[in-house]
Amino acid sequence: MKTTRSYPAYTVTKKAELSIVQGHPWVYADEITDAPETQLENGALVDVLSQKGRYLGTGFLSLASKIRVRLLSRNANDTFDEAFWQRRFEYAWAYRKTVLRPEDLTCCRVIFGEADQMPGLTVDRFGTVLVAQILSVGMEVRKEQLLPLLARVLRADGQQIDGIYQRNDAALRDKEGLEQGKGWLEIPGEQHPASTETEICENGVYYKVDFENGQKTGFFLDQKFNRRAVANIARGKTVLDCFTHTGSFALNAALGGAAHVTAVDVSESAVEMARRNAARNGLEDRMDFVCEDVFDLLPRLEREGSPYDFIILDPPAFTKARRTAQNAMRGYKEINYRAMRLLPRGGYLATASCSHFASEAMFIKMLHAAAHDAGRQLRQIEVRQQAPDHPILWNVEETDYLKFFLFQVV
Numbered sequence: 559m560k561t562t563r564s565y566p567a568y569t570v571t572k573k574a575e576l577s578i579v580q581g582h583p584w585v586y587a588d589e590i591t592d593a594p595e596t597q598l599e600n601g602a603l604v605d606v607l608s609q610k611g612r613y614l615g616t617g618f619l620s621l622a623s624k625i626r627v628r629l630l631s632r633n634a635n636d637t638f639d640e641a642f643w644q645r646r647f648e649y650a651w652a653y654r655k656t657v658l659r660p661e662d663l664t665c666c667r668v669i670f671g672e673a674d675q676m677p678g679l680t681v682d683r684f685g686t687v688l689v690a691q692i693l694s695v696g697m698e699v700r701k702e703q704l705l706p707l708l709a710r711v712l713r714a715d716g717q718q719i720d721g722i723y724q725r726n727d728a729a730l731r732d733k734e735g736l737e738q739g740k741g742w743l744e745i746p747g748e749q750h751p752a753s754t755e756t757e758i759c760e761n762g763v764y765y766k767v768d769f770e771n772g773q774k775t776g777f778f779l780d781q782k783f784n785r786r787a788v789a790n791i792a793r794g795k796t797v798l799d800c801f802t803h804t805g806s807f808a809l810n811a812a813l814g815g816a817a818h819v820t821a822v823d824v825s826e827s828a829v830e831m832a833r834r835n836a837a838r839n840g841l842e843d844r845m846d847f848v849c850e851d852v853f854d855l856l857p858r859l860e861r862e863g864s865p866y867d868f869i870i871l872d873p874p875a876f877t878k879a880r881r882t883a884q885n886a887m888r889g890y891k892e893i894n895y896r897a898m899r900l901l902p903r904g905g906y907l908a909t910a911s912c913s914h915f916a917s918e919a920m921f922i923k924m925l926h927a928a929a930h931d932a933g934r935q936l937r938q939i940e941v942r943q944q945a946p947d948h949p950i951l952w953n954v955e956e957t958d959y960l961k962f963f964l965f966q967v968v
Contacts (some may be wrong), residue, residue, distance in 0.1 A: 565605045565616060566594040568627060575608045578615060581953030583629035583672055585617070585722070587720070596815075600735070601699040603630075603638060618677060618696025622680035622735030628694055643704055649713040650674045655715075657946040663717075665758040666947040668708070673951040678734075681708065682775040684767045685756050686720040688712075689775040690743070697736045698726075706745050721750030725760050738858030740770060761786050763809045764838050766831065771802070776916050780944040781806065782871070784962045787940055788870060789814030790907055791964070795868040795906065798822065798859075800852045800893070802956060807870045811843040816868070822848045822855055853889075856896035864900040868908075871897055875913035883915045890916065891928045898932035901967045907936075914959035921961045939964040 569592035570578075574585050590693050598604065600621045606614045606629065616636065626677035636642060649670055658666055668688065669681040685826020690705055692698050701724075709719045722743040733740055742750045754770035760782055769776030788807055792947055793815035799808035809823035809832075821832050829849045836842040848855070852873070861867075870892055877886035894909055901907060911921050928935050943950065944960035951957045 561566045562680065563601050563605050563613065563693075565681045566596075567607050568593050568597055568619075569607045569609060569611075570614070572609060575612075575614060575753070578606065578632070579883040580949075583615075584619065585627040585629070585676060586847060587624050587626040587764040598831045602911045603696075607756060608849075618694055620695050620734055622695070623733050626698060627904070629671075630675060630677065640703070640707065643707055644711060644834070644898075646675060647708045649778050650676070650807075651711060653949070654947050660794045662760070662782065662947075664761050665777075665779060667945075668712075668947075670948050670952050670957070672954050673949045673957040676741065679704075680775065681705075682777075682779060683712075683760050684694065684769055686691075686718045687751065687756055687769065688719060688722045689706050689725055689769045690722060691728060691775055692728045692736075692852045692876060693728060693734065698734070698736055701743070705743055709745075721748075723750075723754065725769065725771055760806075761789065761810055761813075763806070763813055763835075765804060765806070765809075765835050766838065768831075777804070778806070780912070780948045780960055782945040782947075784908075784910070784945075785810040785914060787942060787962075791906060791939070792819075796866050797868045797870065798864075798866040798900075799870045799872075799895075800855070800963040801871065801873045802832050802847075803828050803872075806846060807872055808832065809839060809841060811833055811842050811868070811870070812836070813839065816844065820848060821845060822850055824849065824851045829875050852893060855892060855899065860896060860898055860941060866900065866905070867902055869901060870908040872908075872910045875911070875916075877913050877915045880915050883917075883920065886913065886916055887924050888921055890921065891924045894920060894925060895928040896928060898934045898936075898967055901934075904947040905967050906939075907965045907967055909965070910960065914956055916961075917959050921963075925963065934968045937966040939966060 571589045574589035602619045604619045605616050613634050615629040615632040617627045634897050668683050669676050675954050678697045680691040682689045699728050703933050705722050712719050725740050727738045727740050735897050755768050767776045789810040792811035797811045797816045797819040802821035802823045805821050808819045812819045829847045834845050836845045876889045877883045942962040
């Protein structure tokens with residue numbers, strides 16, 4: 559029986575219907591079989607119907623993207639007024655208060671897109687500043703309403719929020735037909751901070767966060783508990799932290815009691831930030847910093863001899879598309895093979911991938927091959943994923959992206 563609705567309706571294929579019923583919130587352009595004849599406003603709310611006229615959900619229309627509709631709700635009784643959005647924000651914040659310790663709430667991911675039923679919206683909290691990144695046109699056209707509302711929800715819970723900074727300089731915005739840019743969200747009657755740098759404390763380590771120029775929103779929060787796991791086994795070890803970025807794993811290892819830590823990154827600015835963070839935490843006497851390409855460094859250490867008994871590999875995503883995933887695995891294998899060769903018997907290896915397209919099965923297969931070629935066996939200590947403030951929504955595989963393994967090499 560057809561449902562009477564006020565929103566324009568898009569009819570989709572049986573394949574799309576099955577995907578939606580199973581929990582995935584995206585409808586692709588080539589899955590639409592019938593669309594409204596009149597031109598709709600980009601970012602408008604639209605209904606999605608089955609071939610038999612069954613209501614499947616309501617979401618944001620994106621006229622420029624292959625993902626034509628991003629579903630917000632499958633409840634036909636939802637009205638998308640301010641009360642609806644407030645409930646969504648309150649639900650997301652209540653979840654973080656449950657899964658994180660109070661001291662972790664001052665630097666955490668507050669909104670994680672589809673995993674929080676907020677398609678295309680990412681919001682990270684760094685102290686008293688919220689940093690938002692918008693990747694869907696539906697969120698873009700509502701940001702003046704939604705971002706201040708999120709701040710009000712947090713303030714109502716006693717959280718101090720002094721400003722909202724927009725990091726809308728991501729290439730993915732091009733696929734939505736959105737311009738790139740960054741800057742403070744101007745809210746009538748509110749004064750935002752003058753500086754775009756702030757300081758956070760995570761796992762007892764202090765960091766300067768440049769949320770205007772740093773990668774993504776300024777700092778990678780998803781490895782919070784993986785960094786803690788590294789600190790737990792670093793005592794007395796000589797540690798090599800590859801792809802250190804701002805030094806987060808290296809600093810956790812040093813604070814955990816490592817005898818010495820070498821932090822390596824190909825970016826001089828990243829190395830300089832790591833050096834500043836080490837000084838801020840009083841750890842510079844047990845650390846040194848190297849600006850070098852890890853793909854050059856590891857073979858050089860193998861030739862010269864390696865003093866390290868704990869190596870950490872946390873590279874940037876080697877692939878951002880399914881078609882290049884196999885090529886990326888060769889890069890992951892190279893660095894893992896080299897690290898296994900460098901480590902002495904009984905040494906420790908932490909290795910990660912932040913690419914969704916490099917699946918866990920592919921990553922495990924690569925680790926087996928690297929260990930075989932290196933003539934090593936791996937004794938698993940832990941397998942971990944992203945921190946729970948980056949929740950994984952089952953049936954939405956895109957939310958499951960971070961792989962993290964701790965091994966002893968035997």
